[in-house]
Amino acid sequence: MAKKLMKGCEAIGEAAIRAGCKLFFGYPITPQNEIPEYMSHRLPQVGGAFVQAESELAASNMIYGAAACGERVFTSSSSPGISLMQEAMSYIAASELPVVVVNIMRSGPGLGGILPTQSDYAQATKGGGHGDYRVLSLAPWSVQEAADLVADAFDLADFYRTPVYVLGDGLIGQMMEPVEFPEDRKPLRPLPPKTWATTGWRGDRPRAVVNSLFLDPIKCEQQNAKLQARYAQMRAEEVRSAYYGDEGDLDVLVVAYGTVARVTLTAMEDMKATGLKVGMLRPITVWPFPRDALAEAAERAKAILVAELSCGQMLEDVWLSTASMRPVHFLGHQGGVLLAPEEVSAAIRDVAAGRSAEVRYAG
């Protein structure tokens, strides 16, 4: 297929369809409406079904039901809508069901605004709903990577029987870039048949029951242990990050993800002539967080600069990963204001020159 010029939202929709997703349940919210729009147009063409639910609560419980039946299913929303879905996310995680949820983040708290932020990082990586669970969270920095990660998200969800987030800021959903879809993509992992799916009992296997209620404390603890074992496997096998910049000792190591990493890369190119040694670690999985890769890069750096479109959420994971071995500085915007390349390069220069104050508390 020839390269297309697609909005992130359109590419996400197309990638889901190519991953075999035939079901979309959702509720509109800016800035991700082009995803349901795209799915409502395309799903009937491939024999699928699109339902605009009456609310995000309904949509998230519809994906819960569809996943229980063994179907590839996804929904998308933006920050306030994702908050409404958190009850179902906890139930889906507890019930060990594979779903893909795309969050095109806008500003908050509350209704906030419609412009890009990364301020749902904590919600995505620390749980979001009640109980001890984690959601594998993938954070693309381009339209192409958004499409690729959506395809991966379906495989990872099926393999681990878990919800998977694709976490993009508003710009990822709204900007247009060239994108292509591989014709011969293979699953990331061999995917076993879904013998647990509630497709009707015909006496040829134990009855499939989808459940998140465990009144017996021993059984509830065992279910928690089962989930934790899976999260441990994800931490061991699914961490993804990318490193850019100087390979030797660094004046400043920047940690940034999503479009902020794109801005940072532009800033790094602009400041090559300054002679400063700069590197960037870009988490691609924000959960599990690339702790080892970060610690390794931090050892080569005099100081760390965290740049994100929030008051400082990933910042805490950077502290945890580096155990205060290096001073950490912060650059952020909130409310939908973007970071400009000059701001990032100015912050890098300030950190290198000792003109920036170390931060000790996240916002």
Next chain:
Amino acid sequence: MFEDRVTVLVGHFGSGKTEVAVNGAIRLAEGGARVALADLDLVKPYFRSRAGRELLAAAGVDLVAPEGDDAGDLPIVLPRVRTLCADPEVRVVIDAGGDDTGARALGSLSDLLGRLGVGFDLVLNFRRPFTPDVDSAVAMAREIEAAARLRVTGVVSNTHLMGQTTPAIVLEGCALARETAGRLGVPLAAAVVEERMRDAVDEAALGCPVFPVRRLVQPPFDQEGYRVPRSGPLFRVL
């Protein structure tokens, strides 16, 4: 292109209406005209003409778009659009929203626009997913005409892949746009060519006037030689 006093740009969302509108309005203003750019995009919240408020103000273009903190997501056609369209002293460029949904807002102006005899140009990018071929482009033109209650008067070829555009992509898109124009019974008004590519594109082979543009509608990290002076606008700023 932009020969009528009032030019309306329509097309699929993401076809490049805003890029053509902003470049065209700035060019008209540089030529000494009094220019108003009406942002009628009621469809999408990002990458609209109104994001280039400062850029347009610097060029002397009167941007007509909802203002104020809470107007960002409201579907409003300002009454000034009608006033300006009726003013014989003003050149007006109307940047409509995408698809028939976006063109519907034009229906409220169709009595005036129909009477004035405006340029109603269909902007086409055949690398966009919903207009991959001539049949889909013609079908979309008909849907837009029905929603706007106006007839397309010209086709603007704008096939590109942002930074990955090649001369071959421009020519291939232009051939499809010419065929679309033929099917619609209107002229191929212009082919959009980025200024940086003008030497590389065989303009004689396009068979229509070239409309040179600088790509302005881009996220801040994709700039070449331009800098965003402050955060906020989802545009590069000259």
